[in-house]
Amino acid sequence: MRKKQDEDKQLEIMRHSCEHVLTQAMIKLWPGQIIAAMGPATDQGFYFDFDTKGDLKISEADFPKIEAEMKKIIKKDFLFRKEKIPVKKAQKLFAGNSYKQEWLAEIQEKGQGSIVFWTGDKFVDLCTGPHLKSTGEIEAFKLLSVAGAYWRGSEKNKMLTRIYGTCFPTHKELDEYLNKLEEAKKRDHRKIGKQLDWFSFHPAAPADIFWHHKGWIIMREMYQYWREVHQRKNYQEVRTPEILTRKTWDQSGHTSFFLEKMYRVLSPEAKEWDLAIKPMNCDGGILIYKSKPRSYKDFPLKMGELGVVHRYEASGETLGILRPREFTQDDAHIYCTPDQVKDELKKVIDLCFEVYDTFGLKLDHLELSTRPEKSIGSDEIWERAENIMRQVLKETKIPHQINEGEGAFYGPKFDFHLNDSLDRTWQCATIQLDFAQPENFELEYTTAKGTKERPVMIHRVLYGSVERFLGIIIEDCAGNLPIWLTPVQARILPITEKQVKYSQEVLAQLKKEGIRAEMDESSQTLSYKIRGGQLEKIPFLLIIGEKEVEAKQVAVRQRDGQDLGGKSLPWFIKKAKELIKSKSLGLVNS
Ligand SMILES: [Zn+2]
Ligand SMILES: [Zn+2]
Structure with missing residues (x-):
């Protein structure tokens, strides 16, 4: 895994550097008319967001011209040179660029100096790097598309223009990627879903899915399979309310950490919102746990729900059935004693493999995210949990990657990253240990000694979102669903x-x-x-x-x-x- 991570890092540096070359080319082509906002490398390439002055509009028709200019910059083999300068000086350097000024104000507030990178001696950008040594190291690149994107992803901000591109160490790799991209376009689940009369979208319910008869048959089969598997593995299926009180969401901490994505509800007699539509199934499930005294004899207690949840994703973030605002989370919560955690984790992992096998999806790797700086729970409890998870990885010999410090504040987690037939990776299952909710809701069980303890709580999803998982399957098999899922056999x-x-x-x-x-x-x-x-x-x-x-x-x-x-x-x-x-x-x- 180490070698791959190094290669990925190197590729990221190259793509990020290529994004600088793109910016430089744009400013050269339209001097005084392009205001560079920002642009990072992504796992597929890079993008660059910019604002334009006057009536300048950049479209894909401009790509040959921009690419030619980029090639010139690459050929000149300009050095990337780092310079640390006082914020005041940077503010002058980027005068007239309100986006850079906003960054600089934040840098100033933090009391840091500003770092800029020169490409040659004419082009400069506010950036901390790292970059390649020089532009000449960029080998094979291509601009891909233009889209609108809000500054910092917020609909309250101005809509900027975003150019997507990619680059690779060799032309061969670039060509392979472009071929796969073409194939992916043909397999776009939105196109297939429309063509086969499976689902549609309507402005009346923005970013939500209208399941047609045939599409709903597929969804029902997905549910049915989930039920079959979980019944066999001794999970209880439950159904919790769609709307819960504001007080409940306060108790679970969702109003502090998830409020911006929550649909708030005003009951007819209330003056301000007093209820919210569930963005997760956890709270409802926990309340079932609390409905009666629990004993170690009931453990492991496994409660699952195919729960319809709503999350207000920004309009730029929604994508067909891969990311709608309303979706079905195939959630389950496992309550157990600390001694049972290891076994339960292994069982969930086995279950994940069984399910992915059924759909012909292969694991790329597993990720373990560990304790972040800000977290709740004692050192002892984190150490114990992380040790168990590391041990599980060792014993199961699953290819993995460890993201140190990237866990949620309430517990470490495993994420499954799957590979599809176009070599794309998708994050699906998550297995999350949670130290916070048992505290928040004061969950208890009676131990063998007759004392009261907090149970360990594991959240897990296999599909993740049933809709999203189906979207992945549709693109993986180009709509040729396995016969058991096909609406007309x-x-x-x-x-x-x-x-x-x-x-x-x-x-x-x-x-x-x-x-x-x-x-x-x-x-x-x-x-x-x-x-x-x-x-x-x-x-x-x-x-x-x-x-x-x-x-x-x-x-x-x-x-x-x-x-x-x-x-x-x-x-x-x-x-x-x-x-x-x-x-x-x-x-x-x-
Ligand atoms: Zn940079
Ligand atoms: Zn949960």
Whole structure:
């Protein structure tokens, strides 16, 4: 993991340096008209936010010109040179740039000096680095897109222009990345969801999902699978209220730490907000825990909820079903004794692997985030918890990375980062130890000795958000969902009207067997109907012509292009049911 982290760091430095080159090129091309705000490296490349003077508008059509200018800067191999200067001097250097002035005022307030970086001796930016030695080290870069972005991500601020770009150590790597980006565009879950009539969006409910019939079938299957797994693992499923009192959110600390994302509710007789829609399921679950005395004999107590939560994400942050404002968190809370923590963590990790396997997703790595500077709980309790987590990593031999000091203030956590077929990583499951809520809510259990103790509380999600997880799956398989998730598992295609009667019998039989099937009765040609079924990514097309009626067969065509030929209906039903039951990722012989 160490080597990869070093490479990632080096790549980040290169991308950040490339962003300076972009800024320099823009200012050279439109002198006096570009006000540089800020721009960091990201895990996919970099971006640069800027404001423009007058009626200057930058679009993707300007990219060739900007890229040519960037190439010139790279060719000149300017040195990156660090200089520490007094804030007063920096304020003069960036006169007329209100964004830099805002940073500088903050630097001044903290009593720090300002650091600037020169590229050659004409271009300077407020930045602490680090950068490459010189611009010539940048090898392969590309500008990707333009978007609007609020200054510092707040809708109260001015909308700036953002240019996204990326760069890589070699042209080969850049080309590979650009190819994957093209493929990702084709697989955009929003495009597929619309095309297949799974879900839609409407300004009437900004950034929320309207699930259509077929999409809802998929969601129901996702829930059903979750229930199956959790029942088997002795979790209790609960359902807690959507709206809880302000007092409860005060008690859990959400009003101090999460308020800006919470939908506050005014009950009809109240003068100010007295209720809030839940952004998490924890509070409700805890109140069930508290509804009766608990004993060590009840432990580990595992309570799960497919809870619909609402979080007011900024409009620039929402993204299709990957990040809506309303979503379903597949939350569960495990209450146990300190001695049980290790075992429980291992069990949750096993469960994560089981679930990801079912969907064909592979683990990239696990991250352990440890105690931050500001935290609650004693040294002893943190040390004990972190030691257990480190031990779990050692014993399970899972590839991992440790983020020292990056845990939540209330406890350390594990995050699962998964890989998809386009080599992108997605953070999904989180397993979080929590020392705060048992205190906040004064949770207790009776020990074997008859004394009262606080239980250890573990929060965990497997999907994370069910909607987001589905979005990842859709893009991973380009909409070719495994058959158990597919809304239409088989479609019957009678070649002419003469086969409709037999086709109807076949349809009734399939439905009776629990296979989601439908019939295409349109008067289109067979090739048109086949093409339609393929576009809709239906696993099986069952073609019925005169020959099939006579032989009491169906001609089976698979989504992957395989033509299985004439088969008896019982054969098909048996195969389809096997594939569905085993949650197969492929079809027959694939
Ligand atoms: Zn910099
Ligand atoms: Zn929780």
